Amino acid sequence: MAMMPEQRRSSTPQIRIALDAMGGDNGPSVVLAGAARVAAKRPDVTFLLFGDSALVEPLLRSHAALAKVATVHHSDVAIKMDDKPSQALRTGRRVSSMWMAVEAVKRGDADVAVSAGNTGALMAMSKVCLRTMPQIDRPAIAALWPTLRGRSIVLDVGATIGADAQHLVDMAIMGAAMASIVLGVPTPSLGLLNVGIEEIKGLEEVKAAGRLLRDAALPHLDYRGFVEGDDLGRGTVDVVVTEGFTGNIALKTAEGTAKQIAQYLRDAMGASLLSKLGYVLARKAFDAMREKMDPRRVNGGVFLGLDGLVIKSHGGTDGLGFAGAIEMGYEMAHHDLLSKIRESLTLAQEIRTPGVSPAAESS
Known part of the structure; x- marks a missing residue:
């Protein structure tokens, strides 16, 4: 069940950030802690949280301000940190929280995707889903x-x-x-x-x-x-x-x-x-x-050359570090x-x- 964000009275264009809530060593607890930090700082941000709603929604209720600007999109498939990229594509294409976050960028529902998950899998999925820019190999x-x-x-x-x-x-x-x-x-x-x-x-x-x-x-x-x-x-x-x-x-x-x-x-x-x-x-x-x-x-690596914005966070970071990765994504999207x-x-x-x-x- 999705939690709908509260509408804000602001003329500032919203930056929509898709988060792989299941990625990283610590999953939703760190992802939501980081998102809550950014939500408190950025009035022009909304979040799309992709992950197991049974795990994400109870945590979201403990972050009242974040809950007002976030929607939860269920996925019961999470890419493991030790999955090979080919394996991740076979088992997680279109159904995993990682793929769904990247796909939200492709559909135009989000301006940037952020994940702390498996780097190889995230790169493979991003290349397949978003493709590279026409000029970039x-x-x-x-x-x-x-x-x-x-x-x-x-x-x-x-x-x-x-x-x-x-x-x-x-x-x-x-x-x-x-x-x-x-x-x-x-x-x-x-x-x-x-x-x-x-x-x-x-x-x-x-x-x-x-x-x-x-x-x-x-x-x-x-x-x-x-x-x-x-x-x-x-x-x-x-x-x-x-x-x-x-x-x-x-x-x-x-x-x-x-x-x-x-x-x-x-x-x-x-x-x-x-x-x-x-x-x-x-x-x-x-x-x-x-x-x-x-x-x-300085957490957050930017995938350059893709026809869409994807940010990779360190898998073992905490809420402060994941907030840094989200901030990186915000800056990249805000400044186009x-x-x-x-x-x-x-x-x-x-x-x-x-x-x-x-x-x-x-x-």
Whole structure:
């Protein structure tokens, strides 16, 4: 049974967000906690909750404000976190909470879908249901990256393995469009992740993509050349482009390093009475550092290149983290990311030759 949202008196267009309520390690409890946080902050948001109504509706009643702006759509099929993408498509196509959330975007009932579920399954379902944009061969996952300068965008962090020059160029164009929204930079700076900054270093496809971006001098992005791994944390550029294998390893390494440092600090602060006193005296500084290193603050990967908006949340996050993923989806929908990407692809048409590898052309 659906709970209908209370009508609001507002001239602001509503942003309709579809949520896979069964996704993630903790399912509806975390999804609804995150949605409740956003509902309290955003008066122009409504939610479509897809999941087992026997589990979702009792939780929804405990979030009175959210219940006024949410509808529950029943699905008794949930994609498991360890399901293979092919298996998820066979068992969950059209009937699972994940598919139904994505399909709501395709039908035009929602502006964006958000799920904390199985990444591979979500990407597979999104590609089958929404398809890619006409100009794009393969989608990418773009993530926010905390840096010394603030935040950067890194892509691809795991959608596809390997990339030719054209795919790297496409990711650069899409990442710059996203950065203009998230970072508020009209002409984002961009670099290609490489083993060195010299133009003679790296794989041929990376070097070919660099030549294309440098020679084109696109008006909507500021290509700065190659960047190295240590530039990720420095925030040397606004957008870092790499292929999914390297990007995913970099992401997991950064997350693991953050946890390692946090554990070192906890051990050091509890090692002696003097260190405990030092922690008390410097508590505000440690709290500020902890907040900057908190992965929940930058939760949410955007599936770029699809003909619709889909956001992937970390599966093990809590309500605060899931709210961050919803906020990411809100920003992408509110600022019409898809239109910006289409416009950017049109402007870059002179360096896009579908079906032909730029590396092959330059050889």
